Amino acid sequence: MAKVIGAIVVDEEHCKGCEVCVVACPTQVIGMTDRVNSKGYHIAYMETPESCTGCANCAIVCPDGVITVYKMKKEA
Amino acid sequence: MDIKDIIKPENLVYKKTDHMTDKVLSYCPGCGHGTAHRILMEVIDEMGVRADTIGVAPVGCSVLAYDFMNIDMQGAAHGRAPAVATGIKRCWPDKFVFTYQGDGDLAAIGTAETIHACNRGENITILFINNGIYGMTGGQMAPTTLEGMRTTTSPYGRDLESMGNPIKITELIANLPGVHYVTRQAVHTPRYVRRTKKAIFKAFDIQKNKKGLSFVEIVSNCNSGWKMTPNQSNIWMEDNMFPYYPLGDIKVDGKIINE
Ligand code: SF4
Ligand code: SF4
Numbered sequence: 001m002a003k004v005i006g007a008i009v010v011d012e013e014h015c016k017g018c019e020v021c022v023v024a025c026p027t028q029v030i031g032m033t034d035r036v037n038s039k040g041y042h043i044a045y046m047e048t049p050e051s052c053t054g055c056a057n058c059a060i061v062c063p064d065g066v067i068t069v070y071k072m073k074k075e076a
Numbered sequence: 077m078d079i080k081d082i083i084k085p086e087n088l089v090y091k092k093t094d095h096m097t098d099k100v101l102s103y104c105p106g107c108g109h110g111t112a113h114r115i116l117m118e119v120i121d122e123m124g125v126r127a128d129t130i131g132v133a134p135v136g137c138s139v140l141a142y143d144f145m146n147i148d149m150q151g152a153a154h155g156r157a158p159a160v161a162t163g164i165k166r167c168w169p170d171k172f173v174f175t176y177q178g179d180g181d182l183a184a185i186g187t188a189e190t191i192h193a194c195n196r197g198e199n200i201t202i203l204f205i206n207n208g209i210y211g212m213t214g215g216q217m218a219p220t221t222l223e224g225m226r227t228t229t230s231p232y233g234r235d236l237e238s239m240g241n242p243i244k245i246t247e248l249i250a251n252l253p254g255v256h257y258v259t260r261q262a263v264h265t266p267r268y269v270r271r272t273k274k275a276i277f278k279a280f281d282i283q284k285n286k287k288g289l290s291f292v293e294i295v296s297n298c299n300s301g302w303k304m305t306p307n308q309s310n311i312w313m314e315d316n317m318f319p320y321y322p323l324g325d326i327k328v329d330g331k332i333i334n335e
Contacts, residue, residue: 006089007082018106018306024266041105049079056090057266063110064101065092072087074077 005074006054010044011066017041021058021067027051030058095121097146102137106306108296109137111263112205113144115273116176119280120147129172130164132157134186136178137211145176155186158193161200172283174201179220180210183245190245197254197288201279204246204291207298208317215301219243222320227301242320246293250327256288258327262295264310268323275325288330295321 008029015037021044022030031047044067046052054071095117103109120129126147133141135154142149152160157175165173182190182204193200209227210216217227217234220242224233234242250258257279261272272294279290295317299309325333 005077005082007079009083014100016105020106020264020306020310023307046079054082054087054089059090060115060266060269061111061264063103063105063107065096065110065114067090068088068092069090070082070084070087071089072082072084 003074004053004071006052006071008046009068012043013037014064014066015041015043016064021062024057024061093118093121095126095146097144099143101144102140104300106299108263111269112294115269116276117145119276123280125172132161132175134177134181136181138176138178141176155181156189159189162193162198165198165200172280174203176203179206179218183219183243194249194255194289195252199283199286200289201283202291204293205296206293207296209298209301211298211301222316249291250332254288255291256330257282257290259325260293260321260323262323
């Protein structure tokens with residue numbers, strides 16, 4: 001059965017580390033890096049990429065619009 | 077499956093609209109202004125009316141909105157955006173004209189301009205971002221600050237006896253006959269972002285059909301001013317702002333909704 005799998009790309013330099021995306025993700029994909037960008041913000045990243053469904057919930061609540069979302073059908 | 081196989085142009089489902097510029101937003105991390113800007117630009121993008129839209133920026137945190145919204149914009153003196161928008165709309169009745177204003181701008185210094193533009197039923201759209209505080213100037217009490225809420229000018233909390241009641245300007249405006257559509261929304265969760273976007277679509281549609289003024293309030297957070305983390309501020313907003321400023325449509329098709 002075909003299932004969908006998603007992935008997000010965070011514009012690391014422009015993420016402000018607010019973590020609004022972290023709580024918005026229904027499958028708890030997103031974590032925050034220990035390292036920081038040049039502004040000193042921790043950066044959102046896919047901690048558990050295999051759980052991403054590409055729903056774009058994270059991207060539509062990101063105040064800075066730094067998340068880009070992709071999704072495709074996965075062969076089971 | 078490798079992530080690289082997913083990240084391909086043909087699999088793209090969401091990216092920031094090019095109706096936003098590439099400038100870094102001047103807003104604090106987690107501030108709802110950025111989300112509100114973006115969905116407004118998405119509506120203009122999806123309606124394909126970029127060349128026919130003129131926005132009016134306020135004074136306040138969103139004073140630089142014209143730097144972030146990649147469309148034709150005009151700045152206005154503090155609170156005067158609805159008056160400026162009136163002038164633009166009367167010169168260009170077929171353009172989409174909107175104002176984007178915060179609570180200090182719209183409900184304090186600009187009260188007269190807001191109420192009279194609404195009362196005249198100017199065929200414009202007003203977007204009102206209410207976060208209950210003066211953000212840009214350092215977190216002072218605003219007309220919309222809740223009872224008991226601490227700000228730099230109400231350090232012991234807003235006291236109704238000496239400082240008056242938080243103003244429900246949106247309900248006031250709904251009572252004016254020139255106003256066609258009034259709604260109160262939020263942008264802190266995906267569900268509310270989608271709803272608010274629909275409301276903005278509706279507002280622009282009303283403007284297109286020349287039915288009168290549409291007013292969209294977005295209750296939002298000011299995590300810096302409220303002295304909370306962004307996610308804490310969103311929870312605080314749900315628990316405290318929403319009971320006083322309940323979400324939903326207030327006036328539809330020129331009729332007040334009685335719940
Ligand atoms: S696209 Fe959906 S599932 Fe994937 S990280 Fe974003 S919110 Fe989570
Ligand atoms: S919501 Fe956007 S800015 Fe905030 S942490 Fe997530 S990616 Fe970064």
